[in-house]
Structures are given as C-alpha cells and as structure tokens.
Amino acid sequence: MDNKEKTFAQMVGEQKSTIYTVCYMFSNDQDEVNDLFQEVLINLWRGYDGFEGRSDVRTWVYRVALNTCISLNRKSRRRSDFELQMDINLFEDRDADTKQVDLLHKRISKLQPFDRAIVLLWLEDISYEEIGQIVGISAKNVSVRLVRIREQLKQMKN
Secondary structure, eight states, X not given: OOHHHHXXXXXXXXXXXXXXXXXXXXXXOHHHHHHHHHHHHHHHHHHHTTOOSSSOHHHHHHHHHHHHHHHHHHHHHHSOOOOOXXXXXXXXXXXXXXXXXXXXXXXXXXXXXXXXXXXXXXXTTOOHHHHHHHHTSOHHHHHHHHHHHHHHHHHOOO
C-alpha cells in the first residue's frame, strides 16, 4: 500500500461514523446503507487528489457524502421499485425513548434531501457556519431554514 492509500484509509477510519450517519439518514435498509457507504467511498477516493485542505476534512467528507446520497436518492426515486416490508422487526425496541427517536426519524425522512441534510448536520452538533460551508449556504440561511424545518416537522402527522 502506498502513502496515498495509507492516508486515505486513515482518513476513512477517522470519518467512518460520519459517513455512516449520512448514509443512514437516506435509508433504513442496511444493505442500501452499505451500498451508499461504498458509493461515498468511491467518490471520496475520486476526489481525494483534488482535496486541497482549504476546509476541514470532516467538512469535505460531509459534503461528498451528502452530495452522493442526495444524487443517488434522486436517481432511485425515478425508478419504480417497490419496497418489500416485513410485518415484524425482531430487533425493534418498544420503550418510549425508542418510539420518540423512531417517530423523529420517520418525520425527518419525509423532508426534502437538502433539508434532511441540514437537520442531520444540526443533530451532529455542527455549527451553523460549518453547516453552511458543507451545504453551500450562509450561516444565517441555515438558521432560517432550521426554523422552517422545525415548524414543518411539528406539522407532520406520524
């Protein structure tokens, strides 16, 4: 393994949870999350030489992961696949906290991809300035969008 591959592997190891978090926000299916993860890795590798370090590595990884997931999400909506659903989930936890998290996740998944990305970054406790850098809008615009998104989430029915 050459030096470039070693530094890339180290960067992926450090950013693995970030990548999985983004992928998980765009799918509930573990196989699809793994596919998204692989696509993000491919796009990170393709862009690795072009990363000049003008932003934090985490910011760049978020941007690549979000752009990858959003574009793949758009492509998958164009297809007319149907989702096979099971009536039972053996791993489901039914306590009150889990139900609240599940409800929030369902509501967030109904948002448009761009708004979903903003919420994801906000939930990761990233500053408005950094969210703005990642998604390409001003920090003030992030603040305004989050207020609107919160209202939208409150208005949603289960």
